[in-house]
Amino acid sequence: MNTEAGIEPEIRTAAGVVRGRREGALAVFRGIPYAEPPVGSHRFQAPVPVRRWDGTRDASKFGPPVPQTTHAGSVMTAEFGSTADGSADCLTLNVWSPDLGDARLPVMVWIHGGAYLEGSTGNPDADGATLAEEGVVMVSVNYRTGVEGFAHITGAVDNRGILDQAAALRWVHDNIAGFGGDPGNVTVFGQSAGAGCIAALLTMPTAAGLFRRAIAQSVPGTYFSPRLAGAITETIAAELGTQATLGELARIPPRSLLAATDTILRKMPGFVDSWGPMALTPTPFSPVVDGDLLPHAPWRALGGGSAQRVDLLVGHTRDEYRLYAAHLDGERAEKRLTATLDRLAPAPDGGRAYRAAYPDATAAQLDELVNADWLFRMPSLHLADAQHTGNGKAWTYELGWGYNREQDASHSLDFLLVFGTLSVDDVRNHPAAYPNAAVEAVSVSRDMRTDWVNFATTGNPGWSTYDPHARTTRVYNAEPNTQPYPEENSRRIWSAHRFDTLDVVN
Numbered sequence: 001m002n003t004e005a006g007i008e009p010e011i012r013t014a015a016g017v018v019r020g021r022r023e024g025a026l027a028v029f030r031g032i033p034y035a036e037p038p039v040g041s042h043r044f045q046a047p048v049p050v051r052r053w054d055g056t057r058d059a060s061k062f063g064p065p066v067p068q069t070t071h072a073g074s075v076m077t078a079e080f081g082s083t084a085d086g087s088a089d090c091l092t093l094n095v096w097s098p099d100l101g102d103a104r105l106p107v108m109v110w111i112h113g114g115a116y117l118e119g120s121t122g123n124p125d126a127d128g129a130t131l132a133e134e135g136v137v138m139v140s141v142n143y144r145t146g147v148e149g150f151a152h153i154t155g156a157v158d159n160r161g162i163l164d165q166a167a168a169l170r171w172v173h174d175n176i177a178g179f180g181g182d183p184g185n186v187t188v189f190g191q192s193a194g195a196g197c198i199a200a201l202l203t204m205p206t207a208a209g210l211f212r213r214a215i216a217q218s219v220p221g222t223y224f225s226p227r228l229a230g231a232i233t234e235t236i237a238a239e240l241g242t243q244a245t246l247g248e249l250a251r252i253p254p255r256s257l258l259a260a261t262d263t264i265l266r267k268m269p270g271f272v273d274s275w276g277p278m279a280l281t282p283t284p285f286s287p288v289v290d291g292d293l294l295p296h297a298p299w300r301a302l303g304g305g306s307a308q309r310v311d312l313l314v315g316h317t318r319d320e321y322r323l324y325a326a327h328l329d330g331e332r333a334e335k336r337l338t339a340t341l342d343r344l345a346p347a348p349d350g351g352r353a354y355r356a357a358y359p360d361a362t363a364a365q366l367d368e369l370v371n372a373d374w375l376f377r378m379p380s381l382h383l384a385d386a387q388h389t390g391n392g393k394a395w396t397y398e399l400g401w402g403y404n405r406e407q408d409a410s411h412s413l414d415f416l417l418v419f420g421t422l423s424v425d426d427v428r429n430h431p432a433a434y435p436n437a438a439v440e441a442v443s444v445s446r447d448m449r450t451d452w453v454n455f456a457t458t459g460n461p462g463w464s465t466y467d468p469h470a471r472t473t474r475v476y477n478a479e480p481n482t483q484p485y486p487e488e489n490s491r492r493i494w495s496a497h498r499f500d501t502l503d504v505v506n
Contacts, residue, residue: 008020008021008022008060009021009022009027009029009100010056011029011100011178011179012178013032013171013175013178014174014175015033015049015050015051015052015053016052016053016054016055016056016057017055017056017057018032018056018057018058018059019056019057019058019059019060020059020060020095021060023129024129025098025133026096026097026098026129026132026133027095027096027097027098027100027179028094028095028096028097028129029059029094029095029097029179030059030060030061030062030063030092030094031059031060031061031062031063031092031094032057032059032063032092032093032094032095033050033063033089033091033092034047034049034050034091034092034093034141034167034168034171035047035048035049035050035091035164035167035168036048036049036050036051036091037075037081037088037089037090037091038066038081038088038090038091038144038148038160038164039075039078039080039081039082039083039088040080040081040082043081043148043250044148044153044156044157044160044246044249044250045156045157045160046157046160046163047091047160047163047164047167049167050091062092062094062120062121062122063089063090063091063092063121063142064086064087064088064089064090065090065119065120065122065142066090066091066120066142066143066144066145066148066149067090067144067145067146067148067254067255067257067258068117068118068119068120068145068146068258069117069118069258069262070118071087071120073085073087074087075087075088075090075254076253076254076255076258077253077254077255078253079251079252079253090142091142091143091144091164091167091168092121092142093121093139093140093141093142093168093171093172094121094128094139094140095137095138095139095176095179096128096129096131096132096137096138096139097132097137097138097179097180097181098132098133098135098136098137098180099180100178100179100180101180102177102180103180103181104177104180104181104182104185105135105136105137105180105181105182106135106136106137106181106182106185106186106187106453106456106457107136107137107138107139107172107176107181107182107183107185107186107187107456108131108136108137108138108139108186108187108189108452108453108456109139109140109141109168109169109172109186109187109188109189109211110126110128110138110139110140110141110189110190110194111141111143111165111188111189111190111194111195111197111198112126112140112141112190112191112193112194113190113191113192113193113194113195113218113412113415114145114192114193114194115192115193115282115283115285116145116146116149116150116161116193116196116283116285116286117145117146117193117261117283117285118145118146119145119193119194120142121140121141121142124421125415125416125419125421126140126415126419126421127419127421128140128419130419130420130421130449131418131419131420131449131452131453134449134450134453135453135457136453136456136457137176137179137180137181139168139172139176141164141165141168142164143161143162143164143165143168143197144160144161144164145161145285146257146258146261146285147233147236147249147254147257147258147261147285148160148161148254148257149161149164149285150229150285150286150287150288151229151232151233151236151244151249151285152224152226152229152230152232152233152244152288153233153244153245153246153249154230154243154244154245154246155245155246155247156246156249157293158226158229158288158290158292158293158294159200159287159288159290159293159294161197162197162200162201162204162287162293162294163206163293165188165197165201165207166201166204166206166207166210169186169188169201169207169210169211170210172186172210173186173210184212185212185456185457186210186211186212186213187211187212187213187214187215187455187456188201188211188213188214188215189214189215189216189217189418189452189456190215190216190217191217191218191412191414191415192217192218192220192376192411192412193220193283194217195216195217195218195219195220195314195380196219196220196222196223196286196287197287198214198215198216198219199216199219199298199383200223200287200294200298201214202214202298202301202302202306202307202310202312203294203295203296203298203301203302203306203307204293204294204295205293205295206293211310212310212311212459213310213311213312213313213455213456213459214307214310214311214312214313215312215313215314215452215455215456216312216313216314216380216383217314217315217316217414217415217418218315218316218317218320218376218380218411218412218414219298219314219316219376219379219380219383220281220286220375220376220379221374221375221376221378221379221499222278222281222286222375222502223286223287223288223289223294223297223298223500223501223502224278224286224287224288224289224501224502224503225288225289225501225502225503225504226288226289226290227503227504228275228276228278228502228503228504229285229286229288230244231274231275231504232264232275232284232285235264235271236257236260236261236264236284237249237260239260239263239264240252240256240257240260261284264284265282265283265284268280268281268284272343273505273506274504274505274506275504275505276502276503276504276505277343277344277374277502278502280340280343280344280371281375282324286502289501296501297499297500297501298383298386299379299382299383299385299386299498299499299500300386300500301386302383302386302387302389302390302392303386303389303390304390305390305391305392306390307387307390307392308387308390308391308392309392310392311392311393311394311395311455311459312383312384312387312392312393312394312395313394313395313396313397313452313455313461314380314383314384314387314394314395314396314397315380315396315397315398315399315414315473315474316376316377316380316381316398316399317376317398317399317400317409317410317411317413317414318398318399318400318402318408318409318486318487319368319372319402319407319408319409319410319411320372320375320376320377320410320411321368321369321371321372321375321376321411322368322372322406322407322408322409322410322411323407323410323411323412324371324411325364325367325368325371327364333362333363333364333367334363336363336364336367337363337364337366337367337370338351340367340370340371341354341370344370344371344374345370345374345493346493346494346496346497350493353492353493354366354369354370354493357489357490357492357493358489369490373487373490373493373494376411377487377490378490378491378494378497378499379499380396381396381485381487381491381494382494382497382499384396384466385466385468387466388465388466388467388468393459393465394465394466395455395461395463395464395465395466395474396466396471396472396473396474396485397451397461397473397474397475397476398473398474398475398476398485398486398487399413399414399417399448399476400475400476400477400486401440401444401476401477401478402434403422403427403430403433403434403437403438403440403441404427404430404431404432404433404434404437405432405434406432414448414476417441417444417445417448417449417476418445418448418449418452419449420445420449422441422445424438424441424442427441436478440478443478444476444477444478444480447476447480448476451474461474462474463482464482470484471484471485471491472484473485473486
């Protein structure tokens with residue numbers, strides 16, 4: 001290990017030596033491979049541990065993104081993954097450390113969101129420096145998305161993207177001590193699809209013992225049966241005139257699969273009668289409850305005690321669906337709301353209950369609210385309930401603060417605040433910014449980040465654990481407060497509903 005001042009830091013991992021960079025008070029390592037490139041014989045398979053290398057590997061730059069629409073590397077067009085530009089070496093992770101000695105610092109491992117379709121650790125919004133400066137070793141992980149990571153393919157292993165995350169967590173367990181981290185004090189945290197993956201990891205035997213704590217921000221309520229996931233993959237394959245089998249899809253370049261996925265994504269609402277309400281979401285992918293790697297949907301599994309040894313912090317933003325809401329008026333809004341209530345509101349009489357509970361809401365506002373509850377807010381709350389039922393400890397939060405009138409406390413705002421990457425200029429220059437928002441952004445960001453780091457360090461974010469009676473919740477406004485869960489009307493409407501595996505309707 002080379003950690004002398006003025007010399008770029010070098011750390012020996014199990015696979016070989018990596019050389020990072022000094023950036024202020026931090027040592028930063030980017031693009032460290034944790035698994036072999038998922039191409040050729042490794043495509044659509046479980047990740048394979050990275051092979052050893054000789055010499056010192058440069059770890060100063062982020063690794064290439066996994067195949068996705070915005071990535072134009074040669075792996076996108078290669079049929080068998082034989083590339084010369086290194087773009088296939090995409091299963092990498094990054095480490096920010098404030099102390100490379102025997103510090104045994106808490107470790108926070110970030111799993112990005114992106115609708116199970118996209119995402120990269122190179123996203124500047126998820127820069128780990130500010131969190132690491134709070135005294136943790138910060139890790140972020142690339143994992144397979146889209147068809148490559150989540151499609152149900154006959155002859156292939158399911159949930160490949162989540163298996164990538166588990167492989168990265170095994171890398172952390174085996175190597176993080178060399179970067180100043182404590183392998184016995186690892187917290188996974190993620191948002192949206194990342195939170196959905198974390199909820200799955202809480203239930204998966206292959207991930208048992210790899211982390212001590214979990215923070216799930218905006219958990220999606222969508223986990224698919226093999227039958228539903230298979231129907232979706234078959235439809236994507238049919239766009240390419242092929243079958244949804246390993247042998248057939250392995251001959252299709254990633255770029256072609258992405259194009260077919262985009263086509264089906266645009267057509268998804270037309271499949272609602274057979275695919276059910278998931279056809280109304282922004283993605284055709286979710287974790288597959290295959291009964292093996294993922295034995296049960298997370299609410300059932302946690303209720304049975306699968307994560308009772310893992311501390312869980314879970315919550316959501318107040319205005320989860322604002323980014324996706326259609327701005328309709330009059331008859332169009334009412335027609336859309338009627339369809340939304342029929343498809344998404346819990347039975348029986350969920351539609352009537354919503355109209356009674358929110359009598360002053362316009363049709364567009366109520367449509368947004370029902371979507372937010374079904375897709376993010378109630379799945380997150382019910383995960384806390386399930387953890388309590390399974391004799392585990394849970395804490396809940398809601399972000400109620402927003403900095404502009406157009407989005408308010410929208411989906412994804414919480415992770416920007418935790419990472420501290422929402423700049424004062426971004427807030428101040430927004431045309432719909434609230435007065436004092438720039439000043440408030442700094443304090444709300446600090447409050448959330450402090451609580452997240454306290455949770456990762458001690459297992460206690462600073463308020464009482466959740467129980468179904470008091471429902472104590474931390475609410476982040478300009479001045480944070482602790483109170484009973486604030487969305488009581490929605491909670492009551494959904495109290496008898498049981499989130500579980502989604503299947504085909506017919």
